[in-house]
Amino acid sequence: MTDRDSGSNWPITAVPAAYLTPGGASFTEFLAKAEPQLLPGGRAYGADQMPHGTTIVALTCADGVVLAGDRRATMGNLIAQRDIEKVFAADSHSAIGIAGTAGLAIEMVRLFKLELEHYEKIEGVRLSLDGKANRLGAMIRGNLGAAMQGLAVVPLFAGFDIDRLPGADAGRIFSYDVTGGRYEEQDYYAIGSGSMFARSALKKRYERGATLPDAVRAAIEALYDAADDDSATGGPDLTRKIYPLVIAVTTTGARRLTDAEVGAVAEEVVAGRMVNPGG
Amino acid sequence: MTMPVYASPEQFMRDRSEYARKGIGRGRSVVVTTYQNGVLFVAENHSPTLHKVSEIYDRIGLAAVGRYNEFENLRTAGIRLADVRGYSYDRRDVTARWLANAYAQTLGSIFSEHQKPYEVELCVAEVARSVGEPVPAPGETRLGAPGQRDQLYRISFDGSIVEETRYIVMGGATEPVASSMEPLFVAGWGLDAALAAAVKSLGAGGEGAPRTLDSGQLEVAVLERTVPERTFRRLERATLDALLSPEATGAEQPGPDGPPGSEAVEQHPADPQPGATASTAEAPEQPEA
Numbered sequence: 001m002t003d004r005d006s007g008s009n010w011p012i013t014a015v016p017a018a019y020l021t022p023g024g025a026s027f028t029e030f031l032a033k034a035e036p037q038l039l040p041g042g043r044a045y046g047a048d049q050m051p052h053g054t055t056i057v058a059l060t061c062a063d064g065v066v067l068a069g070d071r072r073a074t075m076g077n078l079i080a081q082r083d084i085e086k087v088f089a090a091d092s093h094s095a096i097g098i099a100g101t102a103g104l105a106i107e108m109v110r111l112f113k114l115e116l117e118h119y120e121k122i123e124g125v126r127l128s129l130d131g132k133a134n135r136l137g138a139m140i141r142g143n144l145g146a147a148m149q150g151l152a153v154v155p156l157f158a159g160f161d162i163d164r165l166p167g168a169d170a171g172r173i174f175s176y177d178v179t180g181g182r183y184e185e186q187d188y189y190a191i192g193s194g195s196m197f198a199r200s201a202l203k204k205r206y207e208r209g210a211t212l213p214d215a216v217r218a219a220i221e222a223l224y225d226a227a228d229d230d231s232a233t234g235g236p237d238l239t240r241k242i243y244p245l246v247i248a249v250t251t252t253g254a255r256r257l258t259d260a261e262v263g264a265v266a267e268e269v270v271a272g273r274m275v276n277p278g279g
Numbered sequence: 280m281t282m283p284v285y286a287s288p289e290q291f292m293r294d295r296s297e298y299a300r301k302g303i304g305r306g307r308s309v310v311v312t313t314y315q316n317g318v319l320f321v322a323e324n325h326s327p328t329l330h331k332v333s334e335i336y337d338r339i340g341l342a343a344v345g346r347y348n349e350f351e352n353l354r355t356a357g358i359r360l361a362d363v364r365g366y367s368y369d370r371r372d373v374t375a376r377w378l379a380n381a382y383a384q385t386l387g388s389i390f391s392e393h394q395k396p397y398e399v400e401l402c403v404a405e406v407a408r409s410v411g412e413p414v415p416a417p418g419e420t421r422l423g424a425p426g427q428r429d430q431l432y433r434i435s436f437d438g439s440i441v442e443e444t445r446y447i448v449m450g451g452a453t454e455p456v457a458s459s460m461e462p463l464f465v466a467g468w469g470l471d472a473a474l475a476a477a478v479k480s481l482g483a484g485g486e487g488a489p490r491t492l493d494s495g496q497l498e499v500a501v502l503e504r505t506v507p508e509r510t511f512r513r514l515e516r517a518t519l520d521a522l523l524s525p526e527a528t529g530a531e532q533p534g535p536d537g538p539p540g541s542e543a544v545e546q547h548p549a550d551p552q553p554g555a556t557a558s559t560a561e562a563p564e565q566p567e568a
Contacts, residue, residue, distance in 0.1 A: 015385040019356040027362055034359070038367055114366055117509075121334050121358045 027118035028111060028139060040107045040143065055194035055226040055233040056086060056097030058158045058173045059206055060187055061215035064250035065158045065171030067095045068219040070194070070227060071242050072234030073102050082234065087245040089254040091116040094132055094159030095247040099192035104146060105153040112136055129161040133174040133182055141180030152178045156191045160249045171249065194226030194233035201225035201279070213265075216246055216257065220269050221279055236266035295396050299436035302398030303345045303449075308456050308484050311342050311402045312446035312464070313429040314473040317504040318404045321477035323451075323485070324498040332500045334511035336361040336373045338406050340502050344450025345399035345436070353382060353401065375405030379432035379440055387438020400449045401434045406502035406510055410467075446477075452484040459483035471522050474499065478523065494519035 018034035031039050056069040069087040073080040080102075087097040088109050096112060098105035115135055120126050127135070136157055143153055157174040164170040173185040188206045190198035201222040207214065220236070223244050227235035236243050243262040248255050273279060286294075307323040309331055320342045322331040331350075332342045335357050343350035360381060361373045382401055390396045407429050431443045445464055448457040463476035478497065482490040499514040506512075514522070 015356050015360060015381050019359045020352055020385070022352065022355075030359055031363070031366075035363055035367070038363070110366070114362055118358065118362050121362075122355055124328070124330060124333075 025119045025122040026135070027115045028135075028142075030118075031111075040104060040111060052080075052099075052101060052193075052232065054086075054099060055190060055192040055198055055223060055230065056099055056156045057190040057195075057198045057202065057219050057222045057226075058097070058156050058185075058188065059202060059215055059219060060169070060171040060173065060208075061212050062209045063171075063212045064160045064248065065095075065173060066212070066215045066219050066246060066248050067097050067156065067158045068216070068223060068244050068246040069097045070223050070234045070244050071237070072227075072232065074232045077231075079234075082237065082240065083242045085245055087247055087256075088113070089247055089249075089256060090132070090157070090159075091120070091126070092253045093126075093162055093249060094129065094157065095249050095254050096136070097156045097158075097191070098153060099156075099195075100153040101146075101151040104143065104151055105155070108139060108143065108153050108155070112139060115139070128163060129159045129172060132159065133157055133184075136174075137176060137180040137182040139180075140176050140178065144179060147178040154178060154191055156189060158249060160251060160254075162251075170251070190222065190226070192226075192233070194223075194230030197229045198222040198226040212248055212250070216248070216262075217265055217269070219246060220244055220262070220265050224269055224273065225279060236270055238267065238270060295390065296437060299390075299396045299398045303400050303436065304451060306344050306450045308451040308453060308481055309342045309344050309402070309449050310446060310456065310460065310477040310480060311404055311431055311449075312460075312473055312477060313431065313444070313466075314470055315467050316470065316501075317406045317510065318429050318431070318502040319470065319473050319477065320402075320404070320498075320500045321474065321481060322498040323481045323492060323496055325496055327498075330498060332498055332513075333358075334500075334509065335378065335403070336365065337370055337508055338408075338502060338510050339373065339375050339378060340404050340406075340500065340511050342402040342404070342447075342449070343399055346397070349397045350399040350401065353385070353397075353399065356385075357382065357403075375403045375430050375432060379403040379434055382434045383438045383440040385438075386434060386436060390437040396436050399436060402447050402449060403432045403434065404502060405430045406504050408504065410504075448480070454484075455488060456480045456484040470501070474519075474522050494523065 016034070023030060052074050054070060054072055054074065056067070058065060058067045067087055071083050073084040084102060086099070087095065090096045090113055096109055098109060116127060116132060136155060140153060140155070147153070154176055159172055161170050161172050173189050175183050175185050175189050175191060187208065188202040190202065202218065205218045205221055210218070223233070224235055227233040241259070241263065243259060243266045246257040246262050248257060309320070309322040311318065311320050318340065320332040320340060322342060324331050329347060331344065332340065333354050335341050339361065341354055341357060343354065357378055361378060365373045382403065386397055410428060428444065431447050433441045433443060433447050433449065445466070446460055448460060459480040460476065463480065465472070478492050482488065482492050494516045497519060499519055501512055501514065502510045503512060504510070
């Protein structure tokens with residue numbers, strides 16, 4: 001019974017002591033303490049040619065917020081993947097889109113989703129939207145070392161703030177820089193290599209209080225404009241039926257639009273461009 | 280130098296078991312049962328915030344009785360274990376069998392190595408994606424293939440582990456609850472029938488039995504078979520009241536083969552508005568819906 005006075009008095013069992021030690025509800029912090037080898041970042045990287053994700057757009061509408069991304073990943077001048085998914089539902093009422101080094105970004109999204117779920121399960125309540133946005137900022141800051149080696153991950157985070165009333169700016173958008181700085185954006189925003197073109201397109205097309213279908217249309221138009229001028233952004237691929245990914249976050253939750261729904265809008269957009277290439 | 284008083288190992292273990300059993304027996308009971316579309320957890324719990332039933336992972340839930348701080352510690356450990364495993368492998372690689380084993384080993388070594396055993400009893404439940412074979416009838420030991428049947432594991436304070444296929448009663452005075460549950464159980468019953476039976480059985484135990492429990496004294500959750508990802512869902516008071524009222528039609532119907540016992544069960548559902556008087560001194564104040 002001499003082991004009772006030390007911190008290692010937990011029996012050696014299937015559940016290691018770290019798991020039984022009282023602590024906070026953050027999954028990332030728990031991993032750093034108990035299983036640091038599983039955390040992204042803090043590892044050595046050698047290769048300089050890695051797949052990169054490109055344009056993500058977000059805009060608010062009357063029902064909430066829409067987040068959309070193209071499907072192309074590039075590796076230098078090559079197209080690494082035509083149907084990559086860069087937009088994800090983070091939890092029931094938020095969504096995240098990523099630009100930057102695809103491998104790191106996807107791992108970061110996986111960890112972020114788990115961070116939100118873990119908090120919800122341990123605490124029994126969901127994080128506030130600002131809480132989620134701040135956690136994401138901290139995770140990007142953790143990747144700063146890799147970002148300095150050219151492996152930056154920059155997400156765009158959008159969510160429906162259930163603490164606000166619908167119609168009262170409940171749909172919110174947050175952008176980040178590589179140091180984890182968090183900036184709330186009004187109305188619309190875009191990130192990635194084609195973001196300049198997408199943002200310009202949204203500047204002309206954005207309408208405050210637009211309906212959800214109108215906002216989806218504006219997002220796909222903006223992605224088309226980005227693809228039009230940025231070689232790293234892919235446009236709607238009608239031959240292969242690869243369309244942008246769109247997630248709508250409304251009072252009922254985050255919903256990924258089906259390929260059929262997005263496809264119908266994308267075909268309309270392309271048909272419009274047949275007549276007027278500039279939109 | 281003083282010599283410690285000699286106690287035989289048998290006596291030593293018996294004392295610990297008795298201590299733990301007494302602690303668990305002081306609380307209120309929990310019933311976990313399988314039903315047509317998943318797994319149902321029903322706990323008598325007068326606190327709306329301090330939960331006895333919790334989500335662990337996509338298809339895994341946990342019910343616990345005994346000392347709150349001890350099972351809360353185990354609950355947190357379970358969520359961490361499951362999340363780390365799902366993160367490092369895949370979400371499908373997190374199973375109730377594995378988690379139940381981890382709990383059993385931990386409780387077993389705490390029981391034999393620590394001064395004070397944990398006064399807890401746990402039920403780890405996993406809902407199958409589809410039920411390939413019917414749930415075994417009472418007394419039948421045949422089991423479906425893993426992954427094709429709901430799994431209920433009961434883990435005791437000493438680390439002993441038992442798998443059940445029908446229902447589990449833990450905590451408080453289990454015997455009256457279990458003997459009320461036994462004749463009511465029908466394999467593949469609907470949610471309303473299962474809930475009514477569990478509530479009636481919980482009312483059969485405790486002080487002043489038989490009692491009629493209302494929705495404010497219950498913590499109810501389900502693991503829903505057909506949900507693709509996170510299957511755990513708490514049933515709020517309004518939903519409970521609707522399911523417990525005699526004219527409950529609900530979305531959840533009993534199986535197409537019509538469990539024969541369900542009509543009899545529905546004759547005695549808990550009255551939705553009995554007030555605190557019916558439930559004796561156990562419930563001095565009720566949380567508002």
